[in-house]
Amino acid sequence: MGKQIKLEVSVYYSDNSRRIHLLFGDFRATVSGSPERVNYHPELVRKLGQVLREAGKPAPQTHLDDRDQRS
Secondary structure (H helix, E strand, O other), X not given: OOOOOOOOOEEXXXXXXXXXXXXXXXEEEEEEOOOOOOOEOHHHHHHHHHHHHHOOXXXXXXXXXXXXXXX
């Protein structure tokens, strides 16, 4: 498998903070779709949001999602 390892990760969206939370055991990280935030990562927010929606979980609404729904 080379240099990589396998991690189990939990992912959820918080409507209060408007961030996606990633939990890897004792490690936690967040990503945001807001440009003014330090953890701004629009592409990751879009992709993780899509995964959450497909699993029937709460997810952020993104600008790319808005475009997809209009077409």
